[in-house]
Amino acid sequence: MNGIKQSPWLIHYDASSCNGCDIEVLACLTPIYDVERLGVVNTGNPKHADIFLVTGAVNQQSQAVIRNIYHQLPEPKVVVAVGICAASGGIFRECYNISGGVDSVIPVDVYVPGCAARPEAIIDGVVKAIGVLEHKHREMKEIANSLDKILFHRAEKIDAPEILALQKIAYQSEAELYGDDSLPALHQTLEDLESDFERMPQREATVLGARGAQDSSATDLDRIIFVKAVVNGKIIGSIRGYAMDGSAYLSRLNVHPYFRGRGIGRRLLEEIEQVFPHVNRFEIKTGHRSKRNLFQLAKRGFEAFKTEPFTPIITWVYLQKYQRPPSAKKMGTPGEGTRPTSPEKPPSCRPGALTRRE
Numbered sequence: 090m091n092g093i094k095q096s097p098w099l100i101h102y103d104a105s106s107c108n109g110c111d112i113e114v115l116a117c118l119t120p121i122y123d124v125e126r127l128g129v130v131n132t133g134n135p136k137h138a139d140i141f142l143v144t145g146a147v148n149q150q151s152q153a154v155i156r157n158i159y160h161q162l163p164e165p166k167v168v169v170a171v172g173i174c175a176a177s178g179g180i181f182r183e184c185y186n187i188s189g190g191v192d193s194v195i196p197v198d199v200y201v202p203g204c205a206a207r208p209e210a211i212i213d214g215v216v217k218a219i220g221v222l223e224h225k226h227r228e229m230k231e232i233a234n235s236l237d238k239i240l241f242h243r244a245e246k247i248d249a250p251e252i253l254a255l256q257k258i259a260y261q262s263e264a265e266l267y268g269d270d271s272l273p274a275l276h277q278t279l280e281d282l283e284s285d286f287e288r289m290p291q292r293e294a295t296v297l298g299a300r301g302a303q304d305s306s307a308t309d310l311d312r313i314i315f316v317k318a319v320v321n322g323k324i325i326g327s328i329r330g331y332a333m334d335g336s337a338y339l340s341r342l343n344v345h346p347y348f349r350g351r352g353i354g355r356r357l358l359e360e361i362e363q364v365f366p367h368v369n370r371f372e373i374k375t376g377h378r379s380k381r382n383l384f385q386l387a388k389r390g391f392e393a394f395k396t397e398p399f400t401p402i403i404t405w406v407y408l409q410k411y412q413r414p415p416s417a418k419k420m421g422t423p424g425e426g427t428r429p430t431s432p433e434k435p436p437s438c439r440p441g442a443l444t445r446r447e
Contacts, residue, residue: 096128097219099140099169102158104191105181106145109205110172114144116208124212135161140218143191146174146181152194157270159195160261164347165225167218169199171211176200196254229347232320239353241360244315244327246286251324252317252343253282259343266378269402274341285313290331290338316361318344318353328357330365337365339373342382358389362412369412377404 103111117124118131132138135158147155159168170191173179178189191197198221201214244252260274289311311331318326325348330339339361344354362371373391375382383393383406391408398404 098130100138101142104145104151105148110144141168146178167198171201240319244317326353336370337368374405
């Protein structure tokens with residue numbers, strides 16, 4: 090953390106400003122203020138940056154760009170909204186093509202007010218951002234040191250915002266793997282995720298006539314079940330699934346990139362399998378290039394049984410695992426068409442068996 094504290098790197102993006110705040114940002118780099126003497130470096134690569142500095146109100150065109158840059162910054166990261174337009178939309182707030190401030194798209198940690206924001210205020214905002222970054226580093230270090238105290242619980246609807254944020258961070262590596270950000274997990278909204286907590290896929294299939302008549306009484310297992318991995322009150326992993334027709338359909342296995350390779354994904358699979366003890370089959374899907382996922386699922390006993398194209402670049406691989414082998418038949422009892430077997434004879438009693446002479 091000392092290196093980051095002494096030389097924080099930031100990336101600047103102009104959402105749709107009048108260039109007033111952008112000129113002030115450039116003024117911070119001039120000899121009068123010379124922010125680089127404090128070790129601050131303005132980089133053009135988001136993967137090298139610690140701080141995301143945004144100016145201007147957010148319009149329809151810049152929303153996707155802001156999300157893309159934000160998700161490419163490594164964890165932990167800090168977002169600074171510079172100017173009143175970035176903070177709330179400013180005088181353009183009610184325009185038809187303005188969605189508001191930066192916090193309407195991504196979470197913001199530090200707000201620097203002003204129209205335009207003065208260079209002194211911008212430098213103060215960056216210093217404040219360094220303090221937030223230091224706190225996040227300390228928090229993640231504490232979590233890393235407490236991984237032996239991970240708790241696995243059923244998630245509730247109140248956890249939806251944190252699960253969604255984790256989901257979009259975790260799936261960013263998948264988007265980079267394929268060079269395609271059309272993955273459904275990256276475009277799910279908070280409203281959709283909250284509604285998933287109330288959805289009953291089995292009941293929906295019954296209403297659509299896909300299944301026969303079912304009992305009208307709904308149970309907790311009729312809904313989509315969410316399982317979360319929690320350390321020090323922070324969700325670092327999650328998975329969801331639902332049961333239908335003797336099978337459990339699992340999806341969205343998320344683990345924070347900072348905590349991968351520590352067995353959290355394996356434990357999440359184990360925990361959600363225990364939620365559905367009455368099913369004899371589990372099904373899950375992943376992308377064909379996701380070698381890490383395919384390897385881990387194979388270790389858990391999953392086998393691929395079909396593929397399905399999603400986009401010209403992405404192909405879904407469907408995997409399944411049987412809790413009880415589907416071909417296994419129950420042993421019958423004598424008199425029910427089965428033949429009783431006699432105990433195996435010792436080698437010395439078998440015809441032609443060689444015996445050792447004393």
